[in-house]
Amino acid sequence: MTAARSGPAFSIHDIPFSTRGSWFGISCVLAENERAEDLHLVSHQNGMQAVLRLLPFDPATGNRAVTRIETTPGLLRWTGRQGTIDCSYETPDTIRLRGQGLGLRITAAAATLTPFTGAYFYRDPVDGAYVFTSYETGRRYRITALSGAGTEVSGSQALGSGDRGLAISAQAGGVWEAAVEEIDSARRPYASSATFPQVVATAEHAFAAFTDTVAPWRSSRTPASELAAYVLWSATVAPAGLVTRPAVLMSKHWMDKVWSWDHCFNALALAPGAPELAWDQFLLPFDHQDESGALPDSVTHSEVLYNFVKPPVHGWALARLRRRLPEPPGRTELTEVYRRLERWTNFWLTARRAPHAALPHYQHGNDSGWDNATTFDPERVVVTADLAAFLTLQLRELAAMAGELGLPNEARRWSRTADATQAAMLDELWTEERFVARGVHSSKTWNTSSLLDLMPIALGEHLPGHVGKALTARIEAHLTPYGLATELPNSPHYRPDGYWRGPIWAPTTVLIEDGLRRAGHSRLADEISARFRRLCETHGFAENFDALTGTGLRDRAYTWTASSYLLLAEAHELRHLATTSRTGA
Numbered sequence: 001m002t003a004a005r006s007g008p009a010f011s012i013h014d015i016p017f018s019t020r021g022s023w024f025g026i027s028c029v030l031a032e033n034e035r036a037e038d039l040h041l042v043s044h045q046n047g048m049q050a051v052l053r054l055l056p057f058d059p060a061t062g063n064r065a066v067t068r069i070e071t072t073p074g075l076l077r078w079t080g081r082q083g084t085i086d087c088s089y090e091t092p093d094t095i096r097l098r099g100q101g102l103g104l105r106i107t108a109a110a111a112t113l114t115p116f117t118g119a120y121f122y123r124d125p126v127d128g129a130y131v132f133t134s135y136e137t138g139r140r141y142r143i144t145a146l147s148g149a150g151t152e153v154s155g156s157q158a159l160g161s162g163d164r165g166l167a168i169s170a171q172a173g174g175v176w177e178a179a180v181e182e183i184d185s186a187r188r189p190y191a192s193s194a195t196f197p198q199v200v201a202t203a204e205h206a207f208a209a210f211t212d213t214v215a216p217w218r219s220s221r222t223p224a225s226e227l228a229a230y231v232l233w234s235a236t237v238a239p240a241g242l243v244t245r246p247a248v249l250m251s252k253h254w255m256d257k258v259w260s261w262d263h264c265f266n267a268l269a270l271a272p273g274a275p276e277l278a279w280d281q282f283l284l285p286f287d288h289q290d291e292s293g294a295l296p297d298s299v300t301h302s303e304v305l306y307n308f309v310k311p312p313v314h315g316w317a318l319a320r321l322r323r324r325l326p327e328p329p330g331r332t333e334l335t336e337v338y339r340r341l342e343r344w345t346n347f348w349l350t351a352r353r354a355p356h357a358a359l360p361h362y363q364h365g366n367d368s369g370w371d372n373a374t375t376f377d378p379e380r381v382v383v384t385a386d387l388a389a390f391l392t393l394q395l396r397e398l399a400a401m402a403g404e405l406g407l408p409n410e411a412r413r414w415s416r417t418a419d420a421t422q423a424a425m426l427d428e429l430w431t432e433e434r435f436v437a438r439g440v441h442s443s444k445t446w447n448t449s450s451l452l453d454l455m456p457i458a459l460g461e462h463l464p465g466h467v468g469k470a471l472t473a474r475i476e477a478h479l480t481p482y483g484l485a486t487e488l489p490n491s492p493h494y495r496p497d498g499y500w501r502g503p504i505w506a507p508t509t510v511l512i513e514d515g516l517r518r519a520g521h522s523r524l525a526d527e528i529s530a531r532f533r534r535l536c537e538t539h540g541f542a543e544n545f546d547a548l549t550g551t552g553l554r555d556r557a558y559t560w561t562a563s564s565y566l567l568l569a570e571a572h573e574l575r576h577l578a579t580t581s582r583t584g585a
Contacts, residue, residue, distance in 0.1 A: 247280070
């Protein structure tokens with residue numbers, strides 16, 4: 001038995017097997033710092049929930065089969081001495097399975113059923129399918145045996161503790177097939193005219209088409225582009241629950257949310273080839289904007305959190321998004337996003353400025369996105385230069401949009417506020433050699449070895465030359481062989497896996513690279529881009545990376561890392577092509 005294999009291969013231990021639009025994946029990662037020996041069907045409805053355990057076995061003995069697992073975007077395969085089992089997505093809520101020589105035992109991930117947890121298992125008398133009902137996800141998982149399949153069942157209708165599930169196999173030399181669906185309450189009996197090879201071919205074609213839209217520029221100089229596209233494609237979910245639009249989650253591991261700055265980088269990467277999906281990414285958090293104008297900290301299927309916010313990078317992102325879209329937003333769309341961005345900006349100008357203060361403040365490191373950066377060690381309620389810089393850029397984008405919409409008075413007001421905010425940042429926080437942070441209650445100032453203190457480089461061409469030059473020199477001191485360490489490696493506070501106290505992160509890399517380039521420091525921008533691209537090509541798309549070894553840390557299938565790679569790789573490739581065209585080399 002054979003099936004087509006195409007697309008980038010990847011480790012199931014790092015990246016889950018899933019498809020665009022699906023709310024579940026196949027993975028051995030069950031929670032943060034929890035990996036199972038066997039693959040599981042893991043759903044992200046109502047949070048990350050391991051629902052079904054998938055265990056290959058030898059039909060001759062009933063014993064667990066030793067297998068190796070190979071994965072590409074369209075096909076997951078277990079291969080053992082006795083045979084193979086293949087898995088592919090037929091639709092976002094249905095996987096097809098086919099085995100020869102090996103059987104597959106599908107059981108509830110939780111051994112115990114309580115009134116509020118676990119999965120109840122029974123055979124449906126309507127169509128003969130086997131069904132698990134999951135308390136954790138609030139959904140049902142229906143297994144339909146298809147051609148050549150024989151089943152052995154345990155725990156049907158059982159309560160309490162015990163094994164629940166079925167074993168699927170075929171006669172010696174035979175081939176079995178089955179379908180597994182994630183459904184709500186009920187659905188017509190499963191039926192499909194597609195053969196298994198057709199299912200695989202359709203899945204592979206869908207991924208290839210997506211890759212061609214988001215990375216048509218890819219070449220041998222950007223070898224991780226297809227895998228980056230897969231990370232984005234496979235982490236995309238359909239609208240459901242509180243997710244109001246098609247959304248790219250940060251991961252289909254435990255970071256299964258949309259945070260209100262992460263989404264900007266995914267939107268930018270998608271914009272040229274998938275503009276509608278990109279626009280949805282940018283607007284999704286704005287669908288949950290509260291009465292004060294604040295964006296939520298995060299959005300996921302069944303939860304919206306408002307206890308923190310994220311930094312106002314949205315003006316910076318929107319300016320670039322509008323340039324990257326193949327067609328500019330129409331007047332109605334532009335007016336809508338202008339008013340939403342206006343409310344978000346006014347939140348920072350009112351709810352986050354103390355009386356008579358010129359600059360806004362964070363209430364905690366989480367508000368900045370740099371949760372535990374050393375900038376926040378002395379105090380947490382602080383005025384910082386990165387916040388002032390981002391807000392200045394957002395004000396300038398509002399001024400530009402107001403001008404386009406024929407609102408000259410509003411444009412002038414935004415421009416004046418932008419100028420005043422930048423002037424206050426330089427007057428209050430610049431010490432002729434560096435930026436400092438200031439406690440709102442204590443009025444004390446301090447500087448640190450955190451890269452956060454250097455983020456005003458994002459102002460790019462708007463910075464005075466001497467400030468940009470000083471920031472550039474300090475940024476270069478953070479550059480390791482793998483990229484920009486978020487804490488100076490010689491700092492006593494540096495930690496290899498210290499979250500924002502050392503590791504390399506994708507969004508800061510993109511923001512700094514862009515600011516340096518716009519400020520005229522292209523040599524350092526080129527070097528930062530090259531090192532980060534090599535990092536991803538070698539170590540994948542982790543949430544962050546050890547700055548001194550390059551090792552991927554935390555969640556290993558992070559979409560804003562993949563998007564950042566695509567942004568930097570695309571820009572590098574286009575610069576290369578422009579140079580080649582100009583020189584004829």
